[in-house]
Amino acid sequence: MTTQEGTTPFIVGHRTVTRIAGPLIVATGMDGVGYGELVEVDTGDGVVREGQVLELDESLAVVQVFGGTVGVGRRTTSVRTRGRAASTGVGKDYFGRVLDGMGRPRDHGPEPVPEDYRHVNGLPLNPIARAHPDQFLETGVSAIDGLLTLVRGQKLPIFTGAGLPANALAARIAAQTRAPDDATEVVVVFAAMGVTRREAAFFRTEFSADAASSSVLLLNLADDPTIERLLTPRVALTMAEYLAFELELHVLVVMTDMTAYCEALREISAAREEMPGRRGYPGYMYTDLASLYERAGRVRGGSGSLTQLMIVSMPDDDITHPIPDLTGYITEGQIVLSRDLDRTGVAPPIDVLPSLSRLMNAGIGAGKTRADHRGLADQLYSCYARGREVRRLMSIVGESGLPQEDQRYLAFASAFEATYLDQGDTRRTIAETLELGWRLLDPFPAPELTRLTADDLAEHHRAGPSA
Template sequence: MILEHIGLSQINGSLVVLDDVPGVSYDEVVELRLDNGTTRTGRVVMVEENRCVIQVFEGSSGLSLVNTRTVFTGHPMMMDLSPELQGRILDGLGRPIDGQGDIYPVARRDVNGAPINPVSRVYPRNYIHTGISSIDCLTTLIRGQKLPIFSGSGMRHNELAVQIVQQASVSDGSDFAIVFAAMGVKNDVAEYFRDSFVSTGAMDRVVMLLNLANDPIIERIITPRAALTVAEYLAFDLGKNVLVILTDMTSYCEALREFSSSKGEIPARKGFPGYLYSDLASLYERAGIIKGSTGSVTQIPILTMPGDDITHPIPDLTGYITEGQIVLDRAMDATGIYPPVAVLPSLSRLMKDGIGAGYTRDDHVTLANQLFACYAKVQDAKALASVIGEEELSESDKLLMQFGREFEHRFIGQGNTNRTMEETLDLGWELLAGLPRAALDRCDDQPLDTYYEPARKRRQQRQQALLNAQPAPQAK
């Protein structure tokens, strides 16, 4: 029997309080019916014996302490799921906003999901191709991995997210889908995402959830959970390899802080709730591969570090939970290098098991290690040059400086191009060919003979061709 509770005990912002309501569950969905015939939706966010606190999605403006009728549905927030979701644009709660009609569900699931049994997890292997050399070669994204992007306010992480959506693919030709969730974005940014996906044809494989900056914060807290519920359905029910991109997790965490403060909870670091770690883990740990399923859920959460501070609670806790990070560099971004990936602080902890022979190419591991090592030496040469000047450097250090410039502008700063894995690896060897063989101390003879020597010959031939093409000096 469904009971209707008339009246409210308190109204405080978007929170309303009811007394004498036994049997209410945490996270239960609530319907609030007003005298004008409209209905608002809420969620139980606190339960104390027979007293409960409800967060109203649409806000409490116009609610009456006397006449509001409240109905408890007896279930948590549910998500309508169907194969027709691909190509659709939804709001932060998973409701269609693209004008193409309602979703006719074949399943309905709790947006909070269910923990994956660790025994049922399969170790992530094989990679997802992004077409971006600094990611594919040096911080390879593995299926089932969670690999965040640490950016800063005003940097080009939105462009990078769009490029990944447009270019991402799997090498074995299996079904591939993308779930893209934007939280707390402005209208022009949301329009940029929508137009970019539609104009390039990428929208056909994308499920897009949009939570705008002027939408309720409680909706922002639901958005990543709704996105992951869609991803789990596509992966584990339909057998697809699903890439989930969540941007911006900082907006999500700030909404969580505001929500926690409104409930009167004791704050922890920087005012965030003490359960921020476990809340983020409840999202990030929904990535993975389940035994017996052909699908996988891979996550790329994008967050903007407040004040570019990587020790801030949001990137700090995210780094504890996830398997690496891709860090964007503001100095590179200022010089026009795109994507401005800072190679040295970036890493992918799972890449060693998803690259090499049988996955990418047999020289991938060796090449990545050597590029890292040489680029680290470039930083030492830069530091020395800032003291004594580049003209006073040794010949080996001058070659390193030249390598560093080429590496940043050709390998990292590739622009909006889509490189194959073969092109990326070949370019890496071509850049290393500008250094003497003795300087490559992370390589055995076999990859040097197979890849370095041919690349060195091609480089010398190209340089000679450029010299021959230059006009001869005019005689006086």
């Protein structure tokens, strides 16, 4: 018996469907069927749909039907088992291809030739075999490289709201991310879940031509079966794991939008009549998300890496919503997009104050970017936070009522947003980002720059006005 594409020695049919609920069917007499096994659902009218076993209780099985259950009758439907688990092909032949959420061609091209097949749920890494992520990835975006540094093997979400350009930022990062101290190219596996056709056309345009040789694009459209949405990130991560851990490549996996994924999870949970948790989401959503996010990392002795960047839409811009809340517990920081910055035309509108990269220190240590990176980042944070406070104070007392020191911080906050955060379509190297940060600090007298060492000031700071 084979667990991938190919012939199987037997097919077993079961005409024991007892219930149909949403995308689920319940069948009895399913002895010998395994959890996660793929099955075929024959509706009796010539239509055969694929499904997967979600739950087993002795001889009773709950099967999720990928094509939905519209038009499926209980008496005429049979479930055929083939004894194979959900798997996907992997290999370099998938580069440049546009696939659906289950890894099948969506670009009308020929079937890719896989180098192997892998189970979509992957195999968990032994924690002892994991290498600590500590290698810098250059995204070309100053707010990230300078203040929220991304490292290989990290999982870092982008928290966004409706209408904010999170997809454009994710596509931009995917197209221009580099490993500056490694000749190995960064390849991209991009998984879009529940997107509209307009968004799908945008992604196809972004990943055409130059990016085609080093990217795989999986598109699950909003009108595709809901159940397919649950498989999309798993198929993407399975492909990425093979490229990273067996072919020793640096792989960046971008998943958008995890909120659409969680909505599909809630829909399936409701169809299974499970006890709901917070806001109707299943109680196991934390575990389910962790099973995806924890597939990022590096392996000791290997040169490859799997880095995750996931988009999380916050309903009503609420960062305490269950989806961003649980994501924040699992991942190593967050990038938060600001609606106020977006209104003023800052692109990308990254609000660095509530944002964080918990692995930044590991990625910018001695010999990684520059030894003065940490102090510069802390000083930029401090000055920008003070400038934002002064801006709120100015709305009460007016700019003329501010002392000269506060006016410097107010001017810094405006300049920081206009030059450092707002970079349009320009890609900056880490050296350009750091130099821009130093020049923004020039108007301050040295005694006010308390986060910097005397050596850093002597090397980089151009003395500002006297205190």
